[in-house]
Amino acid sequence: DAKTTQPTSMDCAEGRAANLPCNHSTISGNEYVYWYRQIHSQGPQYIIHGLKNNETNEMASLIITEDRKSSTLILPHATLRDTAVYYCIVKDFNKFYFGSGTKLNVKP
């Protein structure tokens, strides 16, 4: 069973920030939140992960609420190549539950 819930799809204008929400209300204290994305017909690609603190890398930023029950992935300047399915994942022991993800459509 997926431990996260995400909207099915979102639209974003090219050049604008894309903010993808995720709820993980049953997360436990030592579980990390991971984000991956899957571009059509390819394997998933790691984006970012975090535990408590906000994180930023060259691809994205991850904002985790203080109670850790939700998080937001931010793509600061979305491009057409960012069109993909974005998965928010909480790792349960050895298993990564990918769920159905959010289909992000970046539009010109």
Next chain:
Amino acid sequence: GAGVSQSPSNKVTEKGKDVELRCDPISGHTALYWYRQRLGQGLEFLIYFQGNSAPDKSGLPSDRFSAERTGESVSTLTIQRTQQEDSAVYLCASSSREVRTYEQYFGPGTRLTVT
């Protein structure tokens, strides 16, 4: 360096036949995962190997599915007596425990079609 490779890239088989799918992980990666992705759906965890430990098989959907891994190298996923509902893309991923993120590197997948 080389990434995760999988073979074949596409496999079409008749219902009732057995199939073997192969995964070559990144050299030195101790962990290996198999996932199934049906059309338009997310990834379903199937099985996890970590070094010489007993594999976590809890995601295998039936006893027709099995997987083996030789040490920390190649893995084979076998589906016996294939059914049409087995049609999916089968993805393999590997990761290294020495990388704190446990980031998984995915292969391109094998698209299985059961006719």
